[in-house]
Amino acid sequence: xxxxxLRVLAxxxxxxxxxxxxxxxxxxxxxxxxxxxSDEALWARMHAAGGPRFDVVAANTAEMxxxxxxxxxxPLNPSLIPNLQRQLPRFRDRAGIPGxxxxxxxxxxxxxYSTMGIIYDKRQFARPPDSMNVLWxxxxxxxVLDFNSGPHNFSFAALASGIAQPFRLDAAQxxxxxxxxxxxxxxxxxxxxxxxxxxxxxIRHKVAVMFGNYGTQQLNSLRQAGADVGYAIPxxxxxxxxxxxxxxxxxxxxxxxxxxxNYMLEPSVSALLPTRQGLANTLSASADLPSGARVLWxxxxxxxNRREALWQKIYSGDLPGSF
Amino acid sequence: MRSGLLFKLALLLAxxxxxxxxxxxxxxxxxxxxxxxxxxxSDLLTAARGVNRRxxxxxxxAADDTLLLSRLVQVQVVINQRNGxxxxxxxxxxxxxxxxxxxxxxxxxxxxxxxxxxxxxxxVRVDSxxxxxxxxxxxxxxxxxxxxxxxxxxxxxxxxxYQSSIEVNHERSxxxxxxxxx
Numbered sequence: 307x308x309x310x311x312l313r314v315l316a317x318x319x320x321x322x323x324x325x326x327x328x329x330x331x332x333x334x335x336x337x338x339x340x341x342x343x344s345d346e347a348l349w350a351r352m353h354a355a356g357g358p359r360f361d362v363v364a365a366n367t368a369e370m371x372x373x374x375x376x377x378x379x380x381p382l383n384p385s386l387i388p389n390l391q392r393q394l395p396r397f398r399d400r401a402g403i404p405g406x407x408x409x410x411x412x413x414x415x416x417x418x419y420s421t422m423g424i425i426y427d428k429r430q431f432a433r434p435p436d437s438m439n440v441l442w443x444x445x446x447x448x449x450v451l452d453f454n455s456g457p458h459n460f461s462f463a464a465l466a467s468g469i470a471q472p473f474r475l476d477a478a479q480x481x482x483x484x485x486x487x488x489x490x491x492x493x494x495x496x497x498x499x500x501x502x503x504x505x506x507x508x509i510r511h512k513v514a515v516m517f518g519n520y521g522t523q524q525l526n527s528l529r530q531a532g533a534d535v536g537y538a539i540p541x542x543x544x545x546x547x548x549x550x551x552x553x554x555x556x557x558x559x560x561x562x563x564x565x566x567x568n569y570m571l572e573p574s575v576s577a578l579l580p581t582r583q584g585l586a587n588t589l590s591a592s593a594d595l596p597s598g599a600r601v602l603w604x605x606x607x608x609x610x611n612r613r614e615a616l617w618q619k620i621y622s623g624d625l626p627g628s629f
Numbered sequence: 630m631r632s633g634l635l636f637k638l639a640l641l642l643a644x645x646x647x648x649x650x651x652x653x654x655x656x657x658x659x660x661x662x663x664x665x666x667x668x669x670x671s672d673l674l675t676a677a678r679g680v681n682r683r684x685x686x687x688x689x690x691a692a693d694d695t696l697l698l699s700r701l702v703q704v705q706v707v708i709n710q711r712n713g714x715x716x717x718x719x720x721x722x723x724x725x726x727x728x729x730x731x732x733x734x735x736x737x738x739x740x741x742x743x744x745x746x747x748x749x750x751x752x753v754r755v756d757s758x759x760x761x762x763x764x765x766x767x768x769x770x771x772x773x774x775x776x777x778x779x780x781x782x783x784x785x786x787x788x789x790x791y792q793s794s795i796e797v798n799h800e801r802s803x804x805x806x807x808x809x810x811x
């Protein structure tokens with residue numbers, strides 16, 4: 307008799323061969339894993355003609371909201387996922403993380419995350435910086451690095467400005483953030499796209515502080531390159547992505563799909579995230595995130611195209627009067 | 630019996646014949662393919678060397694043109710006097726020189742003089758698109774201090790040329806070179 311097949315759509319590092327093999331042996335099934343390397347590729351796979359051809363999918367909370375809105379997900383039964391009890395209180399507060407629940411039903415289970423904190427050169431700071439506003443500090447003029455991204459830069463500029471809803475900016479707030487981001491442009495050395503690019507610039511130009519879009523993974527790469535760097539979570543709060551597991555509407559065996567999600571939360575499986583990927587898991591506390599810190603899990607922004615268009619003008623060097 | 634033997638012998642001979650011609654054909658095919666691949670590789674290598682030589686030549690020429698423009702007397706006037714009629718005249722004359730350079734070199738998309746003050750504000754800028762030149766001025770000028778071609782150049786001794794890495798340009802403006810090479 308042919309074995310049941312579970313079809314998994316995930317990011318590299320979320321379903322390593324040894325992990326998959328153990329699951330196959332335990333449940334006497336066969337697992338097909340398809341990897342994607344961008345949110346766009348994930349979206350395309352989930353929107354293939356005829357619907358998704360996967361039982362379970364891993365994506366961040368913002369994407370999960372889009373998938374739910376498009377009717378692509380099935381609700382989960384928490385009693386089939388007993389390992390939810392093992393998660394840290396922060397991740398058990400499902401109502402507190404937009405994208406996990408819809409109409410009181412559980413749709414996504416947190417799996418791994420990364421904050422986007424501040425990375426600083428310990429030799430240039432007597433005390434760790436404690437505010438996002440350090441990026442605008444004229445004492446570090448041309449010693450600051452920022453990530454080249456419209457949506458994130460608007461969100462953290464809003465955080466730094468004390469705006470309560472950084473993902474939902476009205477027109478006046480957007481205009482105010484344009485001014486703030488022009489001020490930031492005048493204070494940075496430059497913008498980076500890739501983590502290795504940031505590492506090279508940080509060391510070669512003796513950078514003091516940067517917005518760590520790639521979080522602790524970036525911190526590790528800087529340390530390996532010999533930089534004496536620290537990681538700070540700003541008091542205003544920190545942006546963070548949170549990848550979750552969900553079951554698609556194409557799931558052929560909901561019980562098996564939820565067994566997979568439960569298996570991903572086994573301590574031995576989740577423990578591989580920090581050791582192999584340099585990512586945090588949802589079971590054990592991370593030294594880089596104090597338990598009381600305010601975390602803003604990424605959400606869809608009010609108008610991503612508008613933010614991107616404004617960002618292109620800011621990045622290109624437009625003067626304040628031309629917006 | 631005899632006819633049966635003859636038939637078997639004929640069949641065997643035919644198989645040998647087919648086999649030998651097959652093997653000969655196969656060897657001829659692989660040998661030809663290897664020769665073709667080798668000839669094509671050699672052609673490609675020659676072409677790549679040619680392109681490389683031309684690229685180096687273009688880079689040298691562009692560097693010479695940049696040095697020439699940077700030594701125009703108007704550059705000093707524009708840098709040292711930001712306002713006033715003399716500075717304005719010098720900027721206009723530089724813009725004319727830049728436009729003349731772009732007209733001579735359709736492969737250039739832009740010639741700019743960027744200052745170190747005011748966050749790397751462009752002082753004179755002329756863009757070229759499809760053989761037409763257009764001056765960008767006033768509020769359309771942009772601050773470029775955060776781009777490597779500005780801050781890396783400033784770290785060089787006077788008279789040296791900074792060559793950016795070749796990539797797709799993502800800067801945008803009113804007459805832009807966006808999407809083209811930079």
